[in-house]
Amino acid sequence: MSAKARHPRDVPALRAALARLRLPGGQGGAVARARALLDVYLETAEAHGESFEATARALRAGVPAIRLGGAELSAQTSQPGNPAESAACAPGCAWCCVLSGPDGGVILEAEARRVHAALAPLTGQPDGREWMDDACPALDPDTRMCRIYEARPMICRTYLSDDAEACRAIAHGTPASGPGVLGAQSVYLAAHSLARAALKGLAQVPTYALAKVAAEALAGSDEEAALKAARHKPKVLEDERARMGGSL
Ligand code: SF4
C-alpha cells in the first residue's frame, strides 16, 4: 500500500486516524481531552451529513479547535474557585497585550480572518505600537482598550493574572510569576495539532501571528495578503504547545 492510500478520504476514516495519532511532546491530559472532543465534533459533522471536504476545511481553519477551546473555557471559568475569580484583570490594564514573544501571538486561520475583518475599517488609525513597541496593533494606544474585543482570539481570552505588576514587569522584559493561561488554551492548541496530524499529506493546517495580522490590516493589506504575511512556520504550533505545559 502506498503512503498516499493511507490518507483519510471520508469522515469515518478521519475519526479512525484521530484515534491512532500520537503527538510530539507527549499525550497528556489536554491531548486526551482534545482527542475526545474532536471525535465528538467529527461524529456530529458526520451525523449532519457534512462532506469530508467541508470537514477538512473547518479543521484547517481551526473551527473545531476554537469551538472546543471556547467550551472548555466556559466550563473552566464556571467552576467555583477557578483562577479567573482572583484575577487582577481590568479594562485598560493592557500589559498582557505586549506581544514580545517571537511568534507574535499564535492564532488560527478563522481567528486571523476575524481579526482582519474587525480591524480593516480602522485602516490608517494609530495603533498599540504608539504606546509600546511590541504592543498588539489592535490596542487603542490612548485608552489601552482592545478595539476588537468581540473578535479577540483564544490566547487573549485565556491569559490572566492575579498580579498586574508582574504583567508590567514581563512587558518590560523582566521575568515574573503571576500571569498564566487557563487550561482551555492547551486543549485548543492540542485540537489544532491533532487536526494537523490527521490531515497530514492532504492539507496544510497553519497558524498565524496575531500581531502581524493586526498590523497588516491596519496598514490596509487585504485579507489574503495579511494572512500570507502572518503565516507561521509549522514548528511554531508545537513550540507553543510545549510552552503551555504549566497552564492554570
Ligand atoms: S493579564 Fe495582567 S496585564 Fe492583562 S489584564 Fe490581567 S492583570 Fe492586566
Ligand code: SF4
Ligand atoms: S487582540 Fe485585543 S486583547 Fe488581544 S492582544 Fe490585541 S489588543 Fe490585546
